[in-house]
Amino acid sequence: MSRFSERLYRAAQEIWIKSHRHPFLTELREGTLDPGRFIYYLKQDYVYLIDYAKMFAIGSIKARDLETMVKFAELLHSTLNVEMELHRQYAERFGVTREQLEQTRPSPTTVAYTKYMLDAAAQGSLAEVVAVLLPCMWSYREIGTAFMKFPGALDHPLYREWILMYGSEEFGALADWCIGLMDRLAEGLPEQELAQLEERFVAASKLEYLFWDMAYRQEEWPV
Ligand SMILES: Cc1ncc(CO)c(N)n1
Numbered sequence: 001m002s003r004f005s006e007r008l009y010r011a012a013q014e015i016w017i018k019s020h021r022h023p024f025l026t027e028l029r030e031g032t033l034d035p036g037r038f039i040y041y042l043k044q045d046y047v048y049l050i051d052y053a054k055m056f057a058i059g060s061i062k063a064r065d066l067e068t069m070v071k072f073a074e075l076l077h078s079t080l081n082v083e084m085e086l087h088r089q090y091a092e093r094f095g096v097t098r099e100q101l102e103q104t105r106p107s108p109t110t111v112a113y114t115k116y117m118l119d120a121a122a123q124g125s126l127a128e129v130v131a132v133l134l135p136c137m138w139s140y141r142e143i144g145t146a147f148m149k150f151p152g153a154l155d156h157p158l159y160r161e162w163i164l165m166y167g168s169e170e171f172g173a174l175a176d177w178c179i180g181l182m183d184r185l186a187e188g189l190p191e192q193e194l195a196q197l198e199e200r201f202v203a204a205s206k207l208e209y210l211f212w213d214m215a216y217r218q219e220e221w222p223v
Pocket residue numbers: 045048049083135136137140208211
């Protein structure tokens with residue numbers, strides 16, 4: 001039988017392709033993205049990452065073995081200290097302080113995405129935690145590795161670091177570990193539960209798309 005992660009990939013493929021074609025990402029890889037849109041994205045992503053890091057803490061709590069617990073702790077650490085550090089350094093280049101980053105008011109889409117994830121984690125099994133956070137890691141790995149190969153993408157003084165982070169071997173290895181864990185956790189589950197995991201994965205993939213779109217539109221609350 002084929003791996004469950006392949007089923008997930010197929011189920012979300014259409015929405016992932018739509019993300020790849022979104023102007024936020026096509027312009028980022030071509031180096032034409034307006035820096036104002038990028039800094040908006042960084043601020044929203046910073047507050048997103050705070051809740052996303054909590055998903056790894058929850059993964060650590062729900063883990064059934066020490067090895068998995070250690071791995072989630074590693075992911076928690078690297079999100080807080082490596083990924084968020086990249087954002088802090090970017091913000092500094094724009095004259096935005098660490099405090100200002102942290103005080104970013106989450107946009108409607110950021111609220112929807114982070115609360116959707118935390119709700120899945122609060123209600124669900126470890127498999128649900130992994131299903132909902134997997135599109136984040138996996139889709140960024142796909143974007144990062146594709147952009148590394150895109151001619152000229154790494155020449156851009158602003159977007160180069162971002163591409164290097166998500167195209168890195170370390171990030172790829174963490175994504176691979178998560179894919180492998182998803183497959184192990186799905187083994188032997190009844191179809192009803194697999195369908196539920198697929199629903200979580202697809203919903204998170206749609207929220208990933210909406211996150212790019214929100215950043216491009218620089219979404220604000222109506223008042
Ligand atoms: C919205 C979002 N999804 C995934 C990642 C990758 O960790 C990120 N930084 N932001």
